[in-house]
Amino acid sequence: MDKLVIRGGSPLLGTIRVSGAKNAALPAMAAALLTDSDVILENIPQVRDIETERRLLAAMGAQVELGYGRAQHRTTINCRNLANTEASYELVKTMRASTLVLGPLLARMGHARVSLPGGCAIGARPIDLHLKGLEKLGATITQEHGYIEARADRLQGARIVFEKITVTGTEDLLMAATLAEGETILENCAREPEVSDLAALLNKMGARIEGAGTHMIRVQGVAQLHGARHRIIPDRIEAGTFIVAAALTGGDLMVQGCDPSHLGVLLEKLQECGVTLHTNGESVRVRSDGPLKATDVTTEEFPGFPTDMQAQFMTLATQAEGASIITENIFENRFMHAQELLRMGANIKIDGRRAVVRGKTPLSGAAVLASDLRASASLVLAALVADGETIIDRVYHIDRGYERIEEKLKAVGAHIRRIGELLPRRPAVSATAL
Ligand code: UD1
Numbered sequence: 001m002d003k004l005v006i007r008g009g010s011p012l013l014g015t016i017r018v019s020g021a022k023n024a025a026l027p028a029m030a031a032a033l034l035t036d037s038d039v040i041l042e043n044i045p046q047v048r049d050i051e052t053e054r055r056l057l058a059a060m061g062a063q064v065e066l067g068y069g070r071a072q073h074r075t076t077i078n079c080r081n082l083a084n085t086e087a088s089y090e091l092v093k094t095m096r097a098s099t100l101v102l103g104p105l106l107a108r109m110g111h112a113r114v115s116l117p118g119g120c121a122i123g124a125r126p127i128d129l130h131l132k133g134l135e136k137l138g139a140t141i142t143q144e145h146g147y148i149e150a151r152a153d154r155l156q157g158a159r160i161v162f163e164k165i166t167v168t169g170t171e172d173l174l175m176a177a178t179l180a181e182g183e184t185i186l187e188n189c190a191r192e193p194e195v196s197d198l199a200a201l202l203n204k205m206g207a208r209i210e211g212a213g214t215h216m217i218r219v220q221g222v223a224q225l226h227g228a229r230h231r232i233i234p235d236r237i238e239a240g241t242f243i244v245a246a247a248l249t250g251g252d253l254m255v256q257g258c259d260p261s262h263l264g265v266l267l268e269k270l271q272e273c274g275v276t277l278h279t280n281g282e283s284v285r286v287r288s289d290g291p292l293k294a295t296d297v298t299t300e301e302f303p304g305f306p307t308d309m310q311a312q313f314m315t316l317a318t319q320a321e322g323a324s325i326i327t328e329n330i331f332e333n334r335f336m337h338a339q340e341l342l343r344m345g346a347n348i349k350i351d352g353r354r355a356v357v358r359g360k361t362p363l364s365g366a367a368v369l370a371s372d373l374r375a376s377a378s379l380v381l382a383a384l385v386a387d388g389e390t391i392i393d394r395v396y397h398i399d400r401g402y403e404r405i406e407e408k409l410k411a412v413g414a415h416i417r418r419i420g421e422l423l424p425r426r427p428a429v430s431a432t433a434l
Contacts, residue, residue, distance in 0.1 A: 002399075004392040004406060006383035007415035008365060012251035014412040018239045018258040019045040019403040020073060020232035024194040026097045027171040028201050028232060029053045032062070032077035033104035034175060035205060037227030044073045044232060048400045052095045059091070060084055060101075082109060089115035089146060095400070099127050100168055102150060103176035106139055112150045116143070133160045133173040137180055157182030157221050165190050165301045170217075171198050177219040178207040186217040192302040193262045197233045204228035236262040237308045238402060239284070241377050243267075244312045245409070246286035247275040248319055248385050253412060255284045265305045269295055269313070273320055294322030294359060299329050311337045311378035317357035318346040319385060326355045337375035340368040344382050344390070365390040370397040377402065384414055 020043035030053070032039035044050055046068050054064045054075075061083030065076045085105045092098040092115040105112035117127065131141050131148065137155040141148060157180045160173060170190040175198070177184035189195065191213055199212030205228045208220035239258035246253035247270055260267065260279035267277055267284070272295045276287040294317060299307040307330040317324035318341060328334045335355055338348045344366050347358040365388035370376030376398040383390035392398075395418070398405060406416045 002395040003419050005417050006390045008386040010413045011249045012246045012253045012412045015254040016242050016412050017256050018234045021235040022401045024197040025232045027100050027198045030100040033079050035225040036080040039077045040229040041075050042231040044075050045403045049095050056091045085109045085111045087114040103172035106150045107176045107179040114148050129166050129169040130172045136160050155180035157184040159185045162188040167192050180221040184219040189217050201230040234258045240266050240309045243286050244316050247288040252287045292320035294320045294324040296325040298327040308374050311374045315378045315381040318359050320359045324357045328353050336371040337378045367391045370394040373401045
């Protein structure tokens with residue numbers, strides 16, 4: 001299992017490029033299930049979750065070409081001949097967003113069998129709202145042996161009010177509604193840029209969607225969709241992670257190829273902390289040389305402060321003067337990184353959904369364990385300012401969503417390298433030998 005070895009203390013200087021958004025690419029790939037023609041997606045990030053989605057679609061019989069490098073991070077997906085309509089536990093358990101295939105499969109094929117995602121490191125994360133919505137569109141849903149089975153002849157347009165705002169839930173139902181008969185009105189929708197990006201792709205495929213990016217989305221169902229070519233938006237969480245990294249290390253970094261309009265509250269919070277930021281159409285320049293000041297943040301749905309930046313912001317708070325209160329409103333159990341930050345010297349007290357971080361405390365390098373995708377990013381950031389060497393284990397979490405993170409950070413001055421398994425595994429002792 002790979003590890004990252006990081007020696008702290010170097011400011012990040014230069015230009016770093018942001019990849020395509022994993023969370024926009026995943027629903028876009030699932031949208032290819034809605035048509036029998038080619039869907040060509042550009043700016044696909046080279047991360048493990050995308051490979052998992054490729055395997056998921058390929059297991060159904062889809063043809064998925066993934067080309068990186070000179071191929072411009074392009075994927076061409078063709079779902080003309082789908083041999084089955086199942087998303088197996090093996091794949092769903094490693095990536096909960098696999099449930100995004102439910103809506104499109106049901107809408108085009110009339111059937112979907114998708115494993116229940118089960119518990120995950122950041123709370124229960126149910127999919128009840130996806131299922132209730134699909135039932136409203138006329139699906140019959142049963143649950144057996146850990147799988148959800150959904151059937152429908154043709155989905156029927158309906159009015160669906162989400163009890164709670166859900167990003168992939170909105171995307172799943174949006175995809176299903178494109179091929180439903182008649183009009184669907186989705187209310188209390190997620191307004192994340194990734195939802196708008198999906199709607200833009202679907203409209204290019206011939207869907208009739210209005211209102212994406214607002215709380216109410218209207219979809220006029222069509223009989224079929226056709227192929228399209230689409231460029232995925234930049235990853236706002238990767239961009240935010242680099243911006244925080246520069247702020248923490250007292251660097252001067254140009255974060256290139258992002259969309260600052262997707263980073264609103266994060267940038268405001270960083271300015272409150274004393275970080276100097278300059279934005280233009282597609283870059284953010286970050287400069288930080290003075291002391292950082294404590295600031296409170298509360299995670300909310302877009303356009304609020306993103307939960308996917310909470311862990312990284314907590315690392316920043318450990319280096320800010322004063323007490324920062326961080327409130328996590330979206331997920332339960334999303335403070336696992338705090339345990340590891342404590343081991344590196346942070347002062348953090350957790351009380352339910354609130355964390356109080358008192359700074360500034362020096363951090364010192366340690367052996368730490370990545371527990372989920374964004375938690376691992378927060379540990380990389382901590383390591384960049386820690387005294388001495390930090391070894392981060394279970395790097396596969398970070399590889400799920402960050403493209404070549406060590407290469408990108410190294411190019412702007414970080415002392416970071418990846419190592420494989422250090423020692424040969426001990427031979428397993430069989431039960432009979434005991
Ligand atoms: C998406 C993002 C993830 C991000 C999250 C919140 C993708 C692939 N992942 O995850 O990176 O952290 O949005 O911005 O885009 N809920 C229910 N029932 C449901 C669905 C959700 O109760 O059927 C709850 C969840 O438990 C959670 C909240 O709603 O408390 C928000 O979850 P949701 O927006 O659905 O997150 P994801 O779409 O899974």
